Amino acid sequence: MSKLKLTIPMCVIAFTLSTGTQAGDFDSQIEARQSWMNLLGYHSGILGNMARGRMDYDADLATASAKNMALAAQMNNASMWPMGSDMSANDNTVAKAELWQNFADAGQHLSDLASATKTLEMNAGNGLEALQASMKAVGEACSGCHRQFRAKR
Ligand code: HEC
DSSP: OHHHHHHHHHHHHHHHHOOOOOTTHHHHHHHHHHHHHHHHHHHHHHHHHHHHTSSSOOOOHHHHHHHHHHHHHHOGGGGGGGTSTTTOOOOOOOBHHHHOOOOOHHHHHHHHHHHHHHHHHHHHHHHHHHHHHHHHHHHHHHHHHHHOOOOOO
């Protein structure tokens, strides 16, 4: 972001300051929620690699990653999604404005993720097949929300 801002001509900066900043107001919230997503992505990457045979199955590691995903899914991160922090007014996010018009749907995807990761946590250490079986619902919870509320980069 800082690199981008340096390239903005001075007149634009003056304009932005005099009219009250739009972009930039929500940087910390956007960064935090993307970090949260990356944490989920990191652990689901490990589990996905094991499930697809790209990495040896390891019951302890699978259990740890599944538990971390379940914990992350239970966090109350509502403060990371303030009104106005969508991609129409901020260029560092791909969260669609629709998310704020359908907050109940977003909550449903999140509770789907919470229950799918709970099941995953219980099963991930019980062998490769059990891991594979319980990853499916997790993947669906992620992609269900992404299809509806995340734009392509
Ligand atoms: C409640 C809806 C929802 C759920 C559930 C969800 N995501 Fe996301 N995800 C989003 C949105 C919206 C963005 C875009 C965030 C932004 O750019 O501000 C995103 C972005 C991401 C990103 C990119 C982060 C970045 O650096 O820009 C990754 C990786 C990701 N999600 C992984 C996952 C994984 C893995 C799961 C499931 C384990 C998951 N997400 C579940 C809504 C969701």
